[in-house]
Amino acid sequence: MSITIKDIARETGFSVATVSRVLSDKTGFFSPQTAIIVREAAANLGYKKNMAATELVTQKSNVIAVIVNSTKTNFSDQIINGIQKRADEAEKRVIILYAGDRNERAQKIALSTALERPILGILLLSVDLFPSNLDILTSSQIPFYFLSISFKNNELNYISSDDQEIGYQATRYLLEQGHKNIGIAGLDITNSAHTGVLRFKGYQQALNESGITFKQHWLQTGDYSYESGISALRNYCLNKDVTAVIAASDLVGIGILNECSHLKINVPAELSIITIDGTNLCKLVRPQLSSVTQDFYRMGYLGTTYLINSAQNNAYTSIVINQRQSVQKISSTDY
Amino acid sequence: MSITIKDIARETGFSVATVSRVLSDKTGFFSPQTAIIVREAAANLGYKKNMAATELVTQKSNVIAVIVNSTKTNFSDQIINGIQKRADEAEKRVIILYAGDRNERAQKIALSTALERPILGILLLSVDLFPSNLDILTSSQIPFYFLSISFKNNELNYISSDDQEIGYQATRYLLEQGHKNIGIAGLDITNSAHTGVLRFKGYQQALNESGITFKQHWLQTGDYSYESGISALRNYCLNKDVTAVIAASDLVGIGILNECSHLKINVPAELSIITIDGTNLCKLVRPQLSSVTQDFYRMGYLGTTYLINSAQNNAYTSIVINQRQSVQKISSTDY
DNA sequence: ATACCTAGAGCAAACGTTTACAATAGATAT
């Protein structure tokens, strides 16, 4: 049984009300000396506030629940740092819940864990909620925002990159380097969150603008994984026409890169690679991967800001192209 | 204002006590029909239990708080998976709290966030607590275990690898491959948790057993980071005698590897590398890094088991050597 | 002297649950 406000009241001779007011800094409701006495007693007794009780009576909370996929998305750290920073500035606390790997049950557990206690709101980190779980969430009245995922309709709040713009910019960049046969690999174009279809759309748009006709095998779908990269590269080898490829994630990029090394294909001399995400992984491999880099930190920061201010808007965070070592210019005469 | 047990009581005509009993499955205290009626009403109204209230009265909780460093330790995912698995089996919930990057204040905030509500216990993931914060924790009466960190004395509970054994095994392995001049890089030998000094001790032990005299420059201290690896390699180049090096972490190993590539040193032909940890990163780079691999998943699983059963013991998890591509045998004639 | 204000403090209700205890009704045993 731990120390409560009552113990302090008994110890100091004041009422619980007074003690409570001192300890929660309701300035103007107690004299300075009282405050000193109470605070000292609290410190001596090793008092620790019971938030469950506080939240029960105030009906509000200062904790933000962040739900993440356990699938190593390797950029979630950056988002979480942004969240943490903003939360800290606003004196909010954050707890993180794992929602498993696209697992309906695990998602539900994470959701319940969050929903079953008073919380400020929920941030979903690139978790693609099952419909049943989305229902639970929407009917809960708790504000929530999706991060790093966007939606077709604007019923759901999200903060992410503009995925179509990502596809477009990546393609433009490669075109500017003289590439004409450009692959796009590792992305999912059936996903309900439609990240993949948007990126593909941007890619096609850029191709069209340059008068290039898309060839079906240039698109190698996948699930943003390392393995997707490997199998994509193998398929490209069948036609041997692409000179550059857009990887749907850093892991896909590394998969492609490593399979190239395996097959003795020189990057970037024989194949240029640009990846989407731009996490630290790009700088860990050799050659370093050029990337269209997303501002994950800002996604977290902004999402948290919106949540705190209960702003009901969506937003895109900026993207930028980082030139490293995996893309090479080719002159048209090379063809 | 959300739906409470009272609303269900009013709706169904039963007392709150009965409703509570049905909803928390106190079998034997209600009739089957009552149960049906109550459950249906709960579902219809969209009832969601308020855990803050429950925890307040029962004085216990089914949530485990996990405190992690925000410093990308890239193996914490594995530990968390182990925790999550075990917690799930025992119907416990887990929340994760970020403790910043060796930041006293951030640690304290994370700790308070955990301590200020009813929780089952705390798991600390390779977080080296500041003394002041350790005080807070110990005086809280809440059970806690350190994961992936060990201590000299056995006052504190921990589950980790046997770091001395890691150092010993890594060195033995290299010796068996014919190496005699073996460096050890990127580890911290001042750290209070003394992971580094133990690994170094194991290393020296193996050296001694083989009758090799340790040279001071073979030890390149650091902070387990990528940068530590880079600067270690540069220092080794000053003497040009080491033929193999033990990297204190996968990131250190990659730092060494990349600096080798920068300086045109061939791995493993000219320099062998074995890293400690053995996370996925080892398989992402070329050549793939051989490693002494820790069983992080099991650390999490076991730690959680101990916490749940309030077993007051320490434990070491097993290690294993994974041969990949970064270590080469050298014949003694090479010298 | 009277009326009014203010600072500081206490009283008690409320938040949403759980649970010991009491109550009731029917069933069983004698």
Add this chain to the structure above:
DNA sequence: ATATCTATTGTAAACGTTTGCTCTAGGTAT
């Protein structure tokens, strides 16, 4: 018919806070 048991339900206290309201004593304005 009486005593005893059992299954089901209700009553009310308790958990640790916060906060509207009340109270008192001293101060200020008239």
